[in-house]
Amino acid sequence: MSQAAIGLPPATGPEALRAENIVKRFGAVTALNGVSLYLKPGEMLGILGDNGAGKSTLIKILTGFQSPTSGTMTVDGKQVALKSVDHARALGIECVYQDLALIPGLSIYHNMFLNREPLRPWPFRLLDNKSMRRRAVEALEDIGVNIPSVDEEVAMLSGGQRQAVAIARAVYSNARILLLDEPLAAMGARESGLILDLIDRLKKRGDLSLIMIAHNYAQTLEVCDRVMLFQHGEVTFQAKSAETSVPELLEVVKRNYKIVRGA
Amino acid sequence: MSAHQQPLSAGPGIAARTLHGFLRFREASIVVVAILLIIYFEISNSNFITNANLQTLSQFISAPVIIACGEIMLLICGEIDLSVGMVFAIAPFIMYFCATSLGLPIIIAMLIALAVAGCIGLINGFITVKLRVPSFVTTLGTLFLINGLTLTISKGFPVDTPGSPAFAKIMGAAGYAEIIWAVIIVAIMHVVLRNTRWGLHTIAVGGNVLAAAESGINVPKIKIGNFVLTSVLGAFAGIVEAYRIGSTDPLAGGTNMMFLAVAASVIGGTSLMGGSGTIIGGLVGGLVLGVLQDGFTIDGINAYTFDMIIGGAILIAMVFNIHVARLRRAGRKL
Incomplete structure (x- = not known):
């Protein structure tokens, strides 16, 4: 359960979004095993992880596409149970899916x-x-x-x-919380540069809080204020981008692979 | 590709810019084909552009064009209706029985026929969308079903189309009445496709059904609605044709009429894969088919070789069409 606490904030200041102990099971498969995260207004959070780590399941829950098995969510400090994509949109949560x-x-x-x-x-x-x-x-x-x-x-x-x-x-x-699902996937260097510039401008507006799902550690550290690492449906690491590095992230990934293998 | 682009990008003059402006229209390629065909037949036969022949030509193309207006909407949203030629045949019979056996006023009889056609469209749409049978198969089934029904209720014999001479004239008996109906329907359907939510959502459903559903578009409603539209237009075309000929024939329309409408749609630039198409293109596509048929007829081509020539001409027209469409895309890039 120690991983569940990793995504939790120091409880200070207003928050655009908070998810606590989100669990999502599909039959015998546990896609999310107690995920917690928070997002401050105007902040950009990067979520990194391999395929199958549970990133897309998390997106589906945050956008109201699916309901979690258990866990709570608050939007702008108010607890909500998202009933549908339209419900999430009405609260200002928009997602740019990978298929666009x-x-x-x-x-x-x-x-x-x-x-x-x-x-x-x-x-x-x-x-x-x-x-x-x-x-x-x-x-x-x-x-x-x-x-x-x-x-x-x-x-x-x-x-x-x-x-x-x-x-x-x-x-x-009128999105206030914008989720970007792999916005740089399958894109050349010049094109992804343009999109990173665009994301940068969105951040500078200040009225948007962003979550970016991505594969690329270096790019994500560059553009996001804070990053989280997703592995096997759990948050295994979280840090401010300025206070971590690609080698450290890789080290965490490797360590947790070993734990899984050993178990 | 670059060989085609070169002359376009090299010419900054007025002629080249006019060409670009023209090629920007989707229908440009097929319009070029139609004009070339008309020039060819006018040169090869002085009887081509005469009042009598233009009337014949207009009568040949009207019914397929009216049906194509519905078929294009269906093709754009990713479906097809093979049964529409049979609806074409049964509708005037329904009108005939309502007017004669039930003694209803002719307008009411016609509206009932159109409503029954709408129900056939509803059934096609329901089986396709709700029961998930591919529309090709659904409408193949209803094609045979309706044809059998028409032959049964008519006992295989033609009847006189009911109604007063004045009504008959308006509905299609007057020389250019049929083509006027066709043009009115084309104009309305062009606006529906290009300038209404219905048209936009039809393109969206055919272009990316998941994205359309994600944005909240009611996909079943759009698809079923276009099945109903196609059937009603098929019935209307059948009624107009019955008034033009003055006789209601159980063997009218059929698969030949349906294929003409689909061919007009596709020649006009509507994709069989869904997601794009134009109503005006369908009109010009119908015109091309009509000009080919009519032109070769007055040129006195032997009836046996006729189909071979038509088939070959359709292929050549399509190859030309696709390559002019490539020029169009090159023009757009500038």
């Missing part, structure tokens, strides 16, 4: 307003494309994303541009 959930055949601005389209007044209730286009340009400019034209189909965009559009959409929908 974009429609290739639609323009950037249509993607940004999918199922939230503003309509022109009665009688015909047609799409208000003008307003969508203008607001999409604003939203992208707001977070400093440079895309040739919002009229472009998403199919024509690079991986990095798609990621930027997905992030802009989440930010624009």
Whole structure:
């Protein structure tokens, strides 16, 4: 149980999000075994771990997609039991999934307003494309994303541009807690540089608290204020990025592998 | 690819920019095919662009284009309706029986026929979406089922299409009435696809069904709705055709009509894989099919070789279409 305490905070100051002792079992499989974490307003937390460590299960619970077997969550200091993705969204929790959930055949601005389209007044209730286009340009400019034209189909965009559009959409929908699931996966050096810049700008806004799920230790330490290490459904390590290093993280990973093997 | 791009990117002049502007439209490639075909047939036969022949041509393309408007919506959201040609045949019979046996006013009879067609669409959609049978198989089943039903209730004999001469004229008997209906429906469906939530969500469902569901779109509603739409448009096309001919034939429409509509859709640039398509493209696709059929007919091509020529022409038109589409994409990049 000592691992469960690792993710817990010194109980000071306001928190955007707190999860305590989250357990998630699928039949006989325990995906999360008492995970605790906290997120301060405006902070960026990096969650590192190998495949199967329970990162995606945690995301699904934090976004209301699944309910935990046990454990509690608080958002802005209030205890909540997330009932659905819509419920989590209403509380300001948005997630940019790895598959990005974009429609290739639609323009950037249509993607940004999918199922939230503003309509022109009665009688015909047609799409208000003008307003969508203008607001999409604003939203992208707001977070400093440079895309040739919002009229472009998403199919024509690079991986990095798609990621930027997905992030802009989440930010624009009034997200206060933004979860980024592997935002740098399958991306070249130049593209991931652009996304890291974008994430940096989001941090500087100050009104967003971010959680980034990632594989790459060095990148995560560079961009996040604090990092946590996930192994076999437990938090095995947590530290401020400034106070740890890639070698130390690797050392922890190795040590815990040994424990598992020995057990 | 680069060989195609070169002349485009090299020309900054007005002509090149006009070409770019034109190629930006999805329908550009198929419009080029249609214009080339019309020029060819006008040169090879002076009777091609005459009032009488244009009327014949318009009558040939109207029904497939009306059906294509529904089929395009279905193809975009990732489904297909093979049974629509049989709905085309049964609808005027339902109208006939309502008007004659039940003695209902002709307008009511027609609305009942359209409503029954809507129910057929609802059944197609329900079996496909809720019972998870692929739409190809679902509508293959209803294709045979409806055809059998039409032959049974008609006993295999054609009947006179009911209604006053004035009503008949409006519904399709007048020279260009059928194509006017087709153009009206194309215009409405173009706006529905491009400028309404329904159209946007149809593209979303076909483009990435998971993402559509994640954003809260009611996927079953969109799919079933488009099945209903296709059936109703199929029924309407059948009724219009019955008025144009003046006789309601149990063997009208069928798989030939359905394939013409699907071919018009696909030639017009609608993807069989879902996620993209255009209504205007369907109209031009139907025009291309009509021009081929009509042009070769007045050129006096032997009926036996006709299908070979049509088949080959469709392939050539499609190859041309796809390569002009590549030019279009190159144009967009600039």
